[in-house]
Amino acid sequence: xxxxxxxxxxxxxxxxxxxxxxxxxxxxxxxxxxxxxxxxxxxxxxxxxxxxxxxxxxxxxxxxxxxxxxxxxxxxxxxxxxxxxxxxxxxxxxxxxxxxxxxxxxxxxxxxxxxxxxxxxxxxxxxxxxxxxxxxxxxxxxxxxxxxxxxxxxxxxxxxxxxxxxxxxxxxxxxxxxxxxxxxxxxxxxxxxxxxxxxxxxxxxxxxxxxxxxxxxxxxxxxxxxxxxxxxxxxxxxxxxxxxxxxxxxxxxxxxxxxxxxxxxxxxxxxxxxxxxxxxxxxxxxxxxxxxxxxxxxxxxxxxxxxxxxxxxxxxxxxxxxxxxxxxxxxxxxxxxxxxxxxxxxxxxxxxxxxxxxxxxxxxxxxxxxxxxxxxxxxxxxxxxxxxxxxxxxxxxxxxxxxxxxxxxxxxxxxxxxxxxxxxxxxxxxxxxxxxxxxxxxxxxxxxxxxxxxxxxxxxxxxxxxxxxxxxxxxxxxxxxxxxxxxxxxxxxxxxxxxxxxxxxxxxxxxxxxxxxxxxxxxxxxxxxxxxxxxxxxxxxxxxxxxxxxxxxxxxxxxxxxxxxxxxxxxxxxxxxxxxxxxxxxxx
RNA sequence: GCGCUCGUAGCUCAGCUGGAUAGAGCGCCGGACUUCGAAUCCGUAGGUCGAAGGUUCGAAUCCUUCCGGGCGCACCA
Numbered sequence: 001x002x003x004x005x006x007x008x009x010x011x012x013x014x015x016x017x018x019x020x021x022x023x024x025x026x027x028x029x030x031x032x033x034x035x036x037x038x039x040x041x042x043x044x045x046x047x048x049x050x051x052x053x054x055x056x057x058x059x060x061x062x063x064x065x066x067x068x069x070x071x072x073x074x075x076x077x078x079x080x081x082x083x084x085x086x087x088x089x090x091x092x093x094x095x096x097x098x099x100x101x102x103x104x105x106x107x108x109x110x111x112x113x114x115x116x117x118x119x120x121x122x123x124x125x126x127x128x129x130x131x132x133x134x135x136x137x138x139x140x141x142x143x144x145x146x147x148x149x150x151x152x153x154x155x156x157x158x159x160x161x162x163x164x165x166x167x168x169x170x171x172x173x174x175x176x177x178x179x180x181x182x183x184x185x186x187x188x189x190x191x192x193x194x195x196x197x198x199x200x201x202x203x204x205x206x207x208x209x210x211x212x213x214x215x216x217x218x219x220x221x222x223x224x225x226x227x228x229x230x231x232x233x234x235x236x237x238x239x240x241x242x243x244x245x246x247x248x249x250x251x252x253x254x255x256x257x258x259x260x261x262x263x264x265x266x267x268x269x270x271x272x273x274x275x276x277x278x279x280x281x282x283x284x285x286x287x288x289x290x291x292x293x294x295x296x297x298x299x300x301x302x303x304x305x306x307x308x309x310x311x312x313x314x315x316x317x318x319x320x321x322x323x324x325x326x327x328x329x330x331x332x333x334x335x336x337x338x339x340x341x342x343x344x345x346x347x348x349x350x351x352x353x354x355x356x357x358x359x360x361x362x363x364x365x366x367x368x369x370x371x372x373x374x375x376x377x378x379x380x381x382x383x384x385x386x387x388x389x390x391x392x393x394x395x396x397x398x399x400x401x402x403x404x405x406x407x408x409x410x411x412x413x414x415x416x417x418x419x420x421x422x423x424x425x426x427x428x429x430x431x432x433x434x435x436x437x438x439x440x441x442x443x444x445x446x447x448x449x450x451x452x453x454x455x456x457x458x459x460x461x462x463x464x465x466x467x468x469x470x471x472x473x474x475x476x477x478x479x480x481x482x483x484x485x486x487x488x489x490x491x492x493x494x495x496x497x498x499x500x501x502x503x504x505x506x507x508x509x510x511x512x513x514x515x516x517x518x519x520x521x522x523x524x525x526x527x528x529x530x531x532x533x534x535x536x537x538x539x540x541x542x543x544x545x546x547x548x549x550x551x552x553x554x555x556x557x558x559x560x561x562x563x564x565x566x567x568x569x570x571x572x573x574x575x576x577x578x579x580x581x582x583x584x585x586x587x588x
Numbered sequence: 589g590c591g592c593u594c595g596u597a598g599c600u601c602a603g604c605u606g607g608a609u610a611g612a613g614c615g616c617c618g619g620a621c622u623u624c625g626a627a628u629c630c631g632u633a634g635g636u637c638g639a640a641g642g643u644u645c646g647a648a649u650c651c652u653u654c655c656g657g658g659c660g661c662a663c664c665a
Contacts, residue, residue, distance in 0.1 A: 040609085176665080321665085444601090462612065543630085
């Protein structure tokens with residue numbers, strides 16, 4: 001909505017500038033393109049047109065030109081509502097916010113939870129892969145950034161009209177998986193999640209750690225693990241049974257964690273099934289002549305065209321590699337569900353891998369290879385430095401969620417709000433989730449981030465719970481508004497002209513901006529844009545709300561008008577929450 | 589060594605396609621609860637935007653060089 005108003009004004013300025021140039025300078029003068037910007041302060045208006053660039057052509061100081069343009073535009077009778085103001089070298093426009101508010105309230109009332117959604121990716125099928133855990137240990141903080149990002153970006157793309165399929169690839173084979181199996185076989189003593197009371201993924205993780213310490217004492221440990229892998233590959237029934245048992249435990253544990261964290265998938269792939277894929281594809285490529293064979297029989301791709309080296313795609317013994325697998329898996333997925341675009345949410349350390357993968361898929365001639373993305377995210381570090389599993393500084397996901405939940409619960413009890421919230425446990429974990437997702441999504445994905453446990457458990461300031469708190473207060477107010485004492489307001493219409501405060505104008509503007517932010521977050525795969533937007537919006541709202549009475553406003557008409565603003569606020573809050581994994585709470 | 593990436597307030601982060609005195613949060617100091625939920629709000633202090641050049645009317649933003657972090661450069665996944 002704001003977008004189109006901005007465009008309209010921009011066209012007018014452009015047109016008048018051109019007309020003025022013709023009148024003043026004659027002939028066809030080439031003018032730089034008009035740029036429409038946002039003034040730094042609300043008092044300066046809503047749209048700004050800097051005129052520096054035209055000073056030379058007109059041989060006129062920008063402020064004079066601004067005044068001249070203002071006069072000319074004000075003579076246009078069909079110009080849109082709004083006010084022009086000259087601010088030094090800028091020609092600014094103050095939008096008629098009352099009419100924006102009127103159409104916005106109609107729009108939001110109509111669209112409800114769909115407000116903000118747009119059709120920019122309509123008709124597009126997108127597969128997004130994320131999480132991809134190993135089955136030898138529980139999830140840690142690093143996975144959580146991945147999961148939050150994947151879940152959020154998937155939701156954002158849907159809001160942009162895409163048909164999205166979320167897939168998870170379970171890394172359930174390989175020597176690292178055998179290590180936990182081997183340690184369990186040797187030291188497990190038949191322990192099970194039931195007998196030990198330990199969650200399945202943590203139980204298996206315990207033996208993965210156990211392997212490491214055992215391997216320090218017994219130099220044959222690594223060999224034994226390799227031997228077990230061989231047995232697994234040859235289908236040894238005993239090994240397979242053990243493998244299935246432990247994998248089952250881990251997967252049960254992981255799905256419990258996913259559930260707790262609000263993560264879900266449309267399809268699961270298992271490496272045990274996909275690891276042989278890709279070989280045929282590579283051989284096909286060899287026939288097509290896009291790859292070549294070395295003397296020893298191995299197959300390679302030359303990456304010179306993308307300014308990289310060379311890469312092996314098949315070993316000399318004909319077995320496949322990580323790259324081979326990923327080529328095969330991508331093609332397989334496209335057969336399963338033909339997509340236009342495929343997104344991999346994977347840490348930035350694998351940039352090179354994906355550069356090669358995408359290039360190889362392109363060489364194989366697949367149309368969809370043009371729309372592959374590596375949503376590369378930075379590492380999650382601790383204030384002390386990197387997380388190191390060997391030093392035990394890895395932050396466990398389940399534990400973190402539990403800690404946060406406990407803190408939220410304490411907070412509810414301390415503030416004596418148990419009666420306010422209907423389910424203390426449910427509310428606590430929702431707050432924990434909101435805190436975590438917001439903390440993890442707040443930072444631009446590509447950047448490394450520091451996870452400060454102390455800060456992450458804070459519920460004040462720029463945090464998820466701060467946003468949730470706004471939602472709760474608004475809900476509480478709207479509930480009061482339903483009371484009999486406001487019945488006189490209920491029958492009134494919304495008079496947007498009563499919302500004249502500067503904060504009200506800013507709020508309306510921000511609410512109207514929401515769809516643009518959703519679109520931008522989608523095109524750049526960046527939930528952090530929504531986080532900033534939400535924080536700005538909430539901050540604006542709390543100040544307004546703190547300073548100005550709503551239910552106790554001076555007239556019924558004003559109450560009604562402000563309630564409309566509050567209603568819009570609540571809807572946008574809810575809609576955005578859904579995109580960044582913050583549970584909405586009517587009370588907390 | 590080569591490639592990618594980042595370097596903004598004490599700390600964690602914003603800063604849109606270059607534009608009007610560089611913004612938040614936390615922390616520090618100081619204010620505001622007979623008033624719609626104080627998990628809130630307001631104010632003070634705090635920055636030569638890693639450094640130096642360059643392009644431009646105008647640079648945190650674009651280009652070059654340098655310095656300093658991180659990551660990658662396996663017939664591992």
